[in-house]
Amino acid sequence: MHHDFSDPTATAELAARAIRERLGIDRADIGLVLGSGWSAGADHLGEIIGSLPLAEIPGFSAPVVTGHGGDLLAIRVSTGRIAVVLTGRTHLYEGRGVEPVVHGVRTVAALGAGTMVLTNGCGGLNPSWEPGTVVAIRDHINLTGTTPLRGATFIDMTTTWMPELVQKVQQIDTSIPTGVYAQFHGPSYETPAEVRMAGIIGADLVGMSTALEAIAAREAGLDLLGLSLVTNLAAGVSPEPLDHAEVVAAGRAAAPRLATLLSRIVVE
Numbered sequence: 332m333h334h335d336f337s338d339p340t341a342t343a344e345l346a347a348r349a350i351r352e353r354l355g356i357d358r359a360d361i362g363l364v365l366g367s368g369w370s371a372g373a374d375h376l377g378e379i380i381g382s383l384p385l386a387e388i389p390g391f392s393a394p395v396v397t398g399h400g401g402d403l404l405a406i407r408v409s410t411g412r413i414a415v416v417l418t419g420r421t422h423l424y425e426g427r428g429v430e431p432v433v434h435g436v437r438t439v440a441a442l443g444a445g446t447m448v449l450t451n452g453c454g455g456l457n458p459s460w461e462p463g464t465v466v467a468i469r470d471h472i473n474l475t476g477t478t479p480l481r482g483a484t485f486i487d488m489t490t491t492w493m494p495e496l497v498q499k500v501q502q503i504d505t506s507i508p509t510g511v512y513a514q515f516h517g518p519s520y521e522t523p524a525e526v527r528m529a530g531i532i533g534a535d536l537v538g539m540s541t542a543l544e545a546i547a548a549r550e551a552g553l554d555l556l557g558l559s560l561v562t563n564l565a566a567g568v569s570p571e572p573l574d575h576a577e578v579v580a581a582g583r584a585a586a587p588r589l590a591t592l593l594s595r596i597v598v599e
């Protein structure tokens with residue numbers, strides 16, 4: 332499939348055209364990326380208009396993380412708005428460069444959407460945030476050493492994570508705290524020392540996605556909301572070593588609540 336990112340905007344337009352033609356929609360109002368643990372997030376959003384394997388859309392690839400959907404869904408929510416849902420994402424650690432990582436965000440913008448919801452699974456630094464805790468991202472720290480921006484694109488990042496959308500989430504569910512998300516390159520999890528560093532520089536969450544997508548969303552002028560599912564305590568926060576089975580179990584247990592939360596955010 333098409334993986335020419337010499338002109339990322341043109342590739343996003345190609346992807347948007349393929350989605351319009353194949354799914355019979357002329358635009359989208361909101362885009363969502365479903366990260367680890369959020370796969371049920373699309374279940375109650377509305378009537379599925381159609382779906383496409385990501386690998387069939389220009390610029391996208393099948394996810395390398397098994398168990399992650401790998402489709403793009405178009406859904407008509409009850410208000411008549413169109414949601415485009417990406418049930419998989421490309422991570423920086425796949426070594427394809429930064430453009431494929433943010434291609435989903437740019438494609439959603441090319442479809443005319445005004446809002447982007449990025450969800451992810453992550454490690455938590457706060458010991459009281461048990462696996463299954465949902466945290467609304469209020470700011471991020473990009474520790475990847477790269478960026479999707481090229482040239483003199485000095486964009487302001489002050490309100491990258493739209494405060495009004497964070498407030499909306501907290502009105503929907505007052506138990507949801509806010510936090511600062513730090514993106515590491517991955518694919519290794521952090522060492523305890525790296526987790527301590529992340530805490531010292533102000534992070535509450537550590538992950539391997541989302542910050543680069545947020546930069547692209549800011550560049551595209553999308554209103555952005557980020558929701559993290561704490562699937563594990565970050566390395567060193569608890570004496571237990573990281574256990575992938577625990578990550579999967581925490582995501583599965585939280586799934587019904589996440590689906591309800593997303594549907595209320597999208598519809599209200």
Ligand SMILES: Nc1nc2[nH]c(I)nc2c(=O)[nH]1
Pocket residue numbers: 367452453454455515517519520521537538539562563564565566578
């Ligand atoms: N970097 C990082 N990414 C993650 N993704 C998940 I799920 N848990 C973690 C974690 O503890 N650290």
